[in-house]
Structure formats: structure tokens, C-alpha cells
Amino acid sequence: MNLISPIRKFYYLKRLQRNQWKGLEELRELQNKKLRKIIKFAYENIPFYHDRFREVGVKPQDIKSKRDLKKLPILTKKEIKENFEDIVNPELDLSEARVVPTSGSTGTPLKVVYDQRGDDFSKAVNLRSHIENGLNFYKKWAIMGDARTVPPQTFFQKFGIFRIQYINLFDDVEKQVQDLKKIQPDVFTGYPSQIELIAEYLNDNNDELNIETVFTTAELLDNISRSKISKNFGSDVIDLFGCIEVNRTAWECEEHMGYHMDIDSVAIEFTKNNKEVSPGEWGDIIYTTLFNYGMPLIRYDVGDRGVPSDEACKCGRGLPLMDKVLGRKGDFIKLKNGKQLSPIPFHLAVKHTKGIEEAKIIQKKKDLIIVKIIGNENYSKKTNSNIRNKVKEICGKNVDVRVHEVDEIRKDSSGKIRMVKSEISET
Template sequence: MYNHKTIAKTYTFLKNMRKPQNEILNIQWRLLKETLNYAYENVQIYRERFNEAGLTPDDIQSPDDMLKLPTISKYDLQGERVKKLISTEFVFNDLIPMKTSGSTGIPTVSYFSKDSLFYLMWVLKYRSKAFCGLRLFDPVAIFCAESEGEVQRKNSQPIRRLLNIKYFSIYSSKKNLETEFLRVKPKIIYGFPSFLIDFICHLEKNHIGYDKCKMVFTSSELLDEHQRKLIENYFSCRLYDIYGSVEFKEIAFECSQKKGYHINADFFYIEFVKNGKNAAPDKDAEIIVTSLQTKAMPLIRYRIGDIARVSSEKCSCGCNFPLMTMVCGRKGDYLTFHGEKIPYYEINRTLRESLQDTIYKFQFIQMAQNKVIVKLIVNDKYSDFVKSRLKENLEAQIGKDIEINVCLEEEINNQQNGKFCSVQSVLS
């Protein structure tokens, strides 16, 4: 697999970031057309859906034409249905499955060939991080939601040992993580924002500082400014957030200018759709993703379930990939009070604005139509005044007749998959 063609293709991917944006968009459209043609010829479900819509790939001549194509969803990636997404050029049993945790309530599985995983897991990930300042052989600590046995297996692989990449299981005890972390002395840290805050809380309570970090990368959860500030202040370095998913890996990434997330346009075609039309710049819209580099199981117009905005900003960082901004939350994630739907991210914003820098972590749980619990892990800046401000702002948002119980906690557990949901309901 690793031959002169692989090296040449990798070099092309690395160069693409600095090409003029019009050239990048031309490359993206060419790859999209190739993907549509390939899928129509080789993948059962797309041939069926093109035919049902009375279309062929030749009918897709503009972004608006893409709206004529049916979407696919997590439902199509479940059970035996997923086999209809596999290309006839590949043997199903030779492919590598990647499963989601089902944090949205719908666990799915995607399949990849070895060569596509190489570009997605190594080239794509290295490219964005190198652009932000990562250098080969910098010691890297990756906090992942894997068992200790799986972490040991990964850490024993020669390529990871050569590249100074060390995995840590977030299910290990904080004390064991602390000991190994301080022994490794990583310059680069990668993990869930919520876990890193838990780890920082542990280190600070034990009066342990750490100033050897060059940069922190976060992914897999929505990152807010309070979390960013807390992590950057503790590690005394910049944080770069990454937007991605199991189905696609890293879709977009932050650069040093922090004007949004650069879309990896040579790997993905992203649509921002609202009410069946392409949304205007800087307007909330549903993200629909098409993969451009995965032939074994191409995903075309996949409804990933997130809400974001295509950006009108231009970035001066040197990367000319287009920008997206404000990943607000998941489509359909809301709580209902008095018949009114309130998106999770609006409740999240109210709590952040009320609590500011007085907490490490919070969780808002709707227990009944008229009762909520707010769990807090606080620092020494928290006070009765902050508590009163929090309750007052929540009452203005969800109603004064809602019972609001504020509970101070030593620990707030993440979900079984390692991710953290700051707003949830036991009613759904």
C-alpha cells in the first residue's frame, strides 16, 4: 500500500491547503462528480435512489442540483441495510468496520478500505495538526474512550512508538493517568473537552501544574469558550478544536486565527441546508456531508445531524479551505417547557453566561415537565450571588413555575462512551 503513488498522493494533499480557493473548489467539484459517477455505477443504494429521483450523475451541474438528490441517514448505516452502501468493487469481509457509540440513540457502523483509512487516520489528521504547529516526533498524549487493554495494544505498535504517540484510557484512575502523564511529558494533548477539564480539576486539587505543552487539540464534543479558556489557561498554550465524526473522521479544523473551522474540501463536500435550500452565509443550517475519498462505502448527502453555519469570513492563516462557524448543536436536540421547544445550546449558553468562570463543569437535567436539576463542580469563585443569578436567568428562560434544584458535586460522570452531555432530559 505504501508505494510511490501513496507518497505522491500524500504530498498532493499536503499542498492542497495553500492553493488558491477557486482552485480548491474546482478540485472539490471534480472529486464530487467522480464520486457521484462511481457510486451510481458501483453502489446499489445510490443507483436505486438516483433512478427513483429520475436523475443521473450528469444531471448534477451545480450546488443547487445536489438538493435534488435524496439524503441518507443513520438509519441506512444500521444492520443489513449498510451492505447496500458497499461498492461492488470491494469484498465486504475485507473492509474495516468503525462503529459509533450510539450517543444519539442510533448506533451505526461504517466500513473502510485500508488505503482510505490511511489517508483519513494519518494524512488528514497529520496535515491539520502540522499546519497548527505539530512537528514529527513531538511527544503526543491522546486521551481516548478505549479500554486499558486496547490502549496497551495501540501503544505497543511500532509506528506509534516511533512517532512518540502515547494513548491514555479515560477509564483509568485519575491517579494512574497523572503518574503516566507526568512521566511522558507530552508537548501535544488530544482529547474530549469534558475529560480534559475533569483531568485539570484533578491536577489542580492536587496542586500539580504543567507548562510543557505546545498545543491542545479537542474533538468529539461541542466546545464552548469557557472550556477553551479553562484548558488554555491551565496548560498555558493554544487550543485547536476539530469537528468530525466516526463516519468521516476529521471534517474541519481550527487554525491559529480562530475565525472558524477550515473544511477539508479535498476530502468532503459540505452542504448547509435550511428548509430544503442552500442556506445563506452565517445562517444556522443543517450540515449534509458527502465523502470524496472513500470508495468502499461512499456516503453521499449524509445527514450527520449537526447544525452550523457556512462562513463569509476570509482567513489570513495561509490555508484557503472554506470556513464554517458556530457548530451550535444537534438537529432536534431540545427540551420542552410549557409546550415551547428550547434548543440544548440555548440552555447551555444561559448556564455559561450565568456561571462564567466559577465552575469546572455543569450538567442540566430535566427530571419532569416542572422540575430540573443543575449539577455543578465549582471553584472558589462560586458564591450564593452566582447561584441566585443562575436561577434567575433560568427562570426567565424556562419559566418561574419550574422547580430548579442546584446541587454541588465532587464529580459528574460522563456517558459510558466517554463523551459528556451537559444538557439532557430523562423524559426523552
Template sequence: MSFMNFLRKNVFDPLYCHYTRSPRRSYWRELEKSQFLTEKELQDRQQEKLKRLVEFAGKENAFYSQRFEKAGFSTGRPWTLDDFKRIPVLTKKEIRENSARMISNGYDIDRLMHFKTGGSTGKSLDIYITEECSELRNACARRHDRWTGWEVGEPIAAVWGNPQLPTTLKERIKDTLLGPVIYLDTMCVNNASVTAFVREWEAVKPTLLFGHAHSIFLLARYLRQLKIEHLRPKGILSTSMMLLPHERQYIEDVFQVKVTDRYGCEEVSLIGCECEEHQGMHLNTDHLFVEFLNEDGTASGVGEAGNLVITDLINYAMPFVRYRVEDVGVPSGRKCSCGRGFPLMEQVVGRIADFLVKPDGSRVAGISLIENTLTKYKGLDQMQIVQTSYEEFIIRVVPGNGFNNDIKEDLSVFMKEIFGSNIKVNYEVLTSILPEESGKYRFTVCKVINE
């Protein structure tokens, strides 16, 4: 560790947390200790958190008190996990229709942190959390970031869309003192942008490469084409999309370091992550209760793909109890040799978003397009972008409240800014957008190339 990185971790980070009265550092230290508790100890802590959350929701949340009563589930008497599983699975549609009712008593919606997410299904959701919940999530992410070999305060290279770059002098000083982040913007990946990214890498010397799974793979391909072989981070953290085996192998060949695969969603944050042993994803039982369910609602067996259903144990403001995230995971019966007591998940299946392509060959990440459209414009409940040629696109939309022709015009302007003024954008206004035959929704579909 360089002297500057040492100062960032041991001086500037604690000073900043003290100055801002942020509890993140204390949360992080506690999580560092708890990860090596035994499986039984972690399970007992998880069960206690589940009990507290569910009983709170039953008493202090109008949406859940009604939901529990209708299901014949009562928090007024002792209950078991079998009783808990009588509670209906929560769907995205129910969240969209009941966002306000899902806010618990004692929480002012105007004082909560609010964000809108397109999720992995292209359907917009309004999510509310407290600052405490946010800090707990950030502390957990920091713990898992360190599993890659990265250390607090070390610079990061991110392959990400719509990067939030420091603009003011104060923001630049903060970035320098706490840990610089350089970006390769996935809204435009080409030889020039990759070359500029490499120059910035050489100046900043990041130790962690972070980004969308396929975006990192795409960067690796450009580096090999450009014969750039000296970028050697300590770790690589892949997220947001399913990491395909051939992509993992290619990335590891180019960077000569193992990829750490992570899975999560914005609604409940980090769900699972590989450790330094890369023997599966450790489930985040500190903050979540995770179920793998067959279509009939029964539990999936070990090694059997099942629908992921998650209860968030730390979001009391807007509880998510038995929430189906619309992804499929495979539970593991193995134990990791790292010694941590967390259960393992073998893999997540079906999380792939196509890149779209510009006439000059530059690729645009589908995730970045969704982040800049579905989550920014009102009146869009669901959308899918289909590229039929270099110049033609179909945008399929399921309209919500406030949808009008102005939104369509704004979307067209946005697409032309990205892909060129000569493109043609057609719209299909639908009542629903059906998933693929595999059962997985794709929010971008590219028919120009098939790589």
C-alpha cells in the same frame, strides 16, 4: 526538534511506510501542497470529486441507484448542484437499516475495514471503508495536526478513554521509533492519575496535548489545583465535544498556548479544524462536500446555524451521500488570514457530553462510557446513561437484534467495575430516546453535580 524526533520524521517514518507499503506519506505530502491552492482551485477539485463519487454511486451501488431514481436525479445526463440537492438527506436510521445494501459493487464486505460507532447521538452504526480511504483520512489528520505546531515524530499526550497501549516488545519498539503517545485515561480522572500522567509527561516530553474538549478542561483544573505549572506543549488539539468559550480560556491560561479546535465524526472523519490563526474551522473540502441546511432543506445563510449534511468524497465502498450527521454548524463568510483556500465554519453547536462522577470525586467521561458499551455490545441500537446519585444509575436502551437479559447483566457488571460494586443500575427499555429541548441528544446525563 530533538535529534530523535528528527530521525522519527525523516528516517523511521518513511522506512516504516516503505516496509508496510503504506501510501500515507505520499498522500500527506500531496495534501500539504494542495492546502494553499486558491479557493477557486480547491472548489473545482472538490466539484470534480463530487461528480465522480455521485456518478459512481448511481451506477455501482444498489441503494443509491434506487434512491437517485426515486428522487428524479439521473447521472446519465449532465447535472448541477441544484439537481444534486434533490437527492434526499441520508439519516442514521436509513444507514442502520441498509448497511449491507449500501456496499458498492466490486467490494467484498469481508475484506473491508469495519467499525461500529456510537456517534454523537448514541445510535450505533456499522461503517465500512477501504484501507486506501483509511490512509487518506490519516494523512489528512496528520496535516491538520501540524497546524497546532506539532511536528511528525514528536511525542503526544492524549486525554482519552480506553487507550490502546503497546503490550508486546514489537509494539513498544514501534511506539518508540515512530512517536510515543502517553495517556490520561478519561475513565478515571483524579489526583493520583493526573499526578502519574504528569510524571510520564516529564519523562517523554510530548509537544502536543490531544483529547476530548471537556477532558482537557478537566485536566487543566486538576493541574491548577495541584499547582503544576510547567507543562508547556507546542499545541493543544481539542476534539470530540463542543469546546465551550470558558473552557478554552481556562485551558489556554493553564498551558499558556492556544487551543486548536477540531470537529469530525467517525463516519466521515475530519470535517473542520482551526489553523494556527484560530479564526474559524477550515472545512475539509479535500475529502468532503459540506452543506448547512435549515429544517425545510434550504441552505442556511452566513452566520446562520444549520444542520450539517455531508457527502464523503473518498469512501466508494460505502458511500455517504448527503448524510445528516445530527450536529449543527454555523457557516462563515470570512476569509482566514493564513492564506489557505478552504472555506470557514464559525463553530459547531450542541456537542456536549456530561461527565459522570464516582463517590471519591473522580470523573468518568461520557464519551468513554459510550465507546465501551454501545459500540461493544450487540443488540443496542441506542442508549443513554443517567446518573441520579452516586449510587444509582438509569440506563435507557432502545433494543436491536440480539438484545437480551445477558446484555443488561453485562452492562451492570461493567458499570460496577467503573463506579463500585454497591451501585444500583435500573433499566428503561424504550422504543426511542428523545433529544433535549435544545434538540440535541445527550448520551450521558449527570444529576449529581452541575459544574
């Protein structure tokens, strides 16, 4: 049994737990130190970055802090797919690495490679966000996921530490509730859309689950969903943020003042037209990983948007805050006048419309939106006109909104439910 990996994870975790209480300036200096190191490594060892830096006339010594990253081009998903072999560390033995495919819900999946140290560090970052919100070594932990891809038991789990059991995302809600009752977890992590369905089932059947903390991740969590989950589970709801390519990047604490950004593991930029936005403004989220030398991602445009904050959290942690997550670029509605609308108002419009069980809003053109709905027991023909009027109120009178009643709304291949989706170009 390989003992190096679990010991290393524990070591990283303890360092990360100490980091969060450092002052912001000390954390920024730690971030810049790690940034300079991985930039130098990428230039000297990764063919793609060596060529890229030379093309724009940048040398490693030109990148001294996060502010200097704007000297480098943005890295796109397309470039990663086309240059995969040249972005992976040529000295890395892939048989000893962790190769992770993304879900591909917005197109062809891409692969990300983690070296062993990077993978252990990444998992420690994820553990920090859970442990700081109530998880401990001996609590039972249920995770909602694809049962076909459940990983083997780890060294820790064989000794009863982090006893993770999996709830199949693709089972029906009644079966998921039965499994949760059988497991009786202290902590539950999963997609908010599916956890909300479980919460509704509990409410409709006057049933309950005694779970201390519910963690939501991988989808946009709106306030109505949060309230419904919290009420029907009787639990605090902690939202987590990140992506498969980088793993955990930000998370809520018990104060719910925003998302603590893991700046000791990733440099996060919020940009609009390659210029950093001010606190309170939305920007495209650009990641530079600071720990994965198997496949460094430098100025990677993940496709998400968020709003940075300059407030300090009441909890006292030095990790800075992101005010809120606005969703993926592909979830923004683009109008003819150039304006882009966050998916959040559309989520709320659906939640507040009587008679709707499920809905999906699809932008076909800049002046055409299709709303697919599944009605519930309160559905009537008036439901269609109500949702049409609400969507038009958000988009403007010049947008054609058509409502279609359907029997089924399919999830993405990843199991996620994207309530709002734009099918037009993101540019």
C-alpha cells in the same frame, strides 16, 4: 510488513498539504471533480444509491457540483442501519476493510466501512490538521481515549515517527496527570471536558505540564473552557471538528478565525428545511464523502449544527471557514413556540454559576428542564436558585426548571460528557 499503506498515507498527506494553499475557486473545482466521480461510482456500483437515484429521477450527470446535491434526499442514520449491506460496496472484501462502530451515545451504534485507500486518505486528512498546528514526525503525541481499544503500533511508530501514546479516558484525573508527566508529550489530543478537569487539577495543585499544543475534539468547546485549558497548560488550544463516520472535516489554525473545512475530502452543506443557509446563519450539517468508495455517504445528516462563514482567514489558506460549531441537534433545547436554543448559553450559564463542580441539563418536555448539579466547596442553597434563574432567563418564564443535587453525573458510553441533552423529538 505492509509498506503500501504508510507510503500511501504520506503521499496523500503531501497532496493535502499543497491543496490547502490553493485558491478557493480551484479547491471548489477539485471538490466538484471528486464529487462527480463518487456520485457516478455510487450510482453504478452501490445498490442502495442506484435505487435511490432512480426513485427521485436523478442521474449522475445531473450532479455537476455541490449545489446540485439538493436534488437528492438526505441520508439518515436510521437508513444506514437498515440498509447497511446495500450501502457497502459489494465488491469490497470486509476482511481487508476497516469497520468502525460509532459510539452510540445518542442511540444504537451504526457501523461505517472504509476501504484501504479511503482509510489511508482519511487518516492523512486528520494528520494535516495536526501537522499544520505544530505536530511533526518526531514530536511525542499523547491521545486521550479508551485504553481498551488502543490500536496496534503502525509502521511509522515502530521507527519513532508519530510516537503516539494513550492516556486512558476512564482513569481518574490524578492518574492522567501522572501518565502525562511520564510521557512528557509535545502535543496532547482529547475531549475538552476531561482536559478541562486536568487543567483545574493543575491549577488547584500549583502544578504544570510542559505541552506545546492541546487539541480538543468530539465535544463542544466553549470560550471559558478554552481559556481555562490554555491558561493552566500554558498552551495554544486548537479545536478540531468531525465525526467517526467521516473523520476530520474542519479544524482551527493558529489565527482562530473559525474552522477550515476540508472541502478536498468532503462536501459540506449547511441546511435548514433542505435549503442552504446564508453565511452567519446556523444550519444542519450534511456531509458527502469524496474519498471512501467502500461505503460512500451521500448527503448524510450527521446530527451536528454549525454556522458557515464567507470570511477569508488571515493565514492565507484557501480552505473556507465555518464560523462556529453549535453542537448536536440533540443538544438543542426546543421550546413550545418552535424556537430552538443552542447549548452554548447553557454551557456558559453553568460556568458562571458559583458553587457548581459539574452539571447536566436535561430537557424532559418542551416546558420542563431538569438540572442535575454536583456542588463544590462554594456550594450553598443559593446555588440552586441561581442556576434555576439563569436557565429560566435563557428559556423564558413559561419553562419549568427544576434543580436536583446528585452525587454523580455519568458520562455517555463513549466517555463524552454532554452537558445539555434534549430527550424530546428532534423534529
